Amino acid sequence: ARLLRAEVDRCRAILDRMSARVDRLGAAEDAPLRAHEVAALLGEAELGEDAARIDLELGAAPETLLGARSDFGEMVLPLLRNAFAAAADGSRVRVAVEREGDRVRVRVHDRGHGMSPSVLERAGEPFFTTRAPGRGTGLGLFVLRLHAERLGGTLQLTSEPGAGTTATVEWPIAPART
Secondary structure: OHHHHHHHHHHHHHHHHHHHHHHHHOHHHHOEEEHHHHHHHHHHOOOHHHHHHEEEEEEOOOOOEEEEHHHHHHHHHHHHHHHHHHOOOOOOEEEEEEEEOOEEEEEEEEOOOOOOHHHHHHOOOOOOOOOOOOOOOOOHHHHHHHHHHHHOOEEEEEEEOOOEEEEEEEEEOOOOOO
């Protein structure tokens, strides 16, 4: 019972932090994001020294609209945090951003340890994590998938043990929020 209570308290604290971050973002974050602004957005994010490990590939013209800044951040930043954790050896993380028609697609690839098929199958389940106790809740991919689906988008993971993981998130620029 103590363990359950501790985990509930930890989850509540995480959700409180997420809520505070959303409140901090404010209306300015709902401003449109253009391709040439992605590097600055990632540089301003709470990624610390890891931000210098990003190899950014823009497959869109500089003035291409990529939707709302807040949607981009909510979709991409959790994937980056996961990629940095998986590539704990300090290796670089590739982020490819493109627009195809009315959809934005972002691929985040790490060169970490990768996931076995059984782990990959469970990735994104609520409370499933491969991290040590106290290091992850197993809610990040779950919440991200919910957000993507709410926008009319998708999240797909591919991974190979020893070769790393690629997370691909895609969503429409003019989402139909539910």
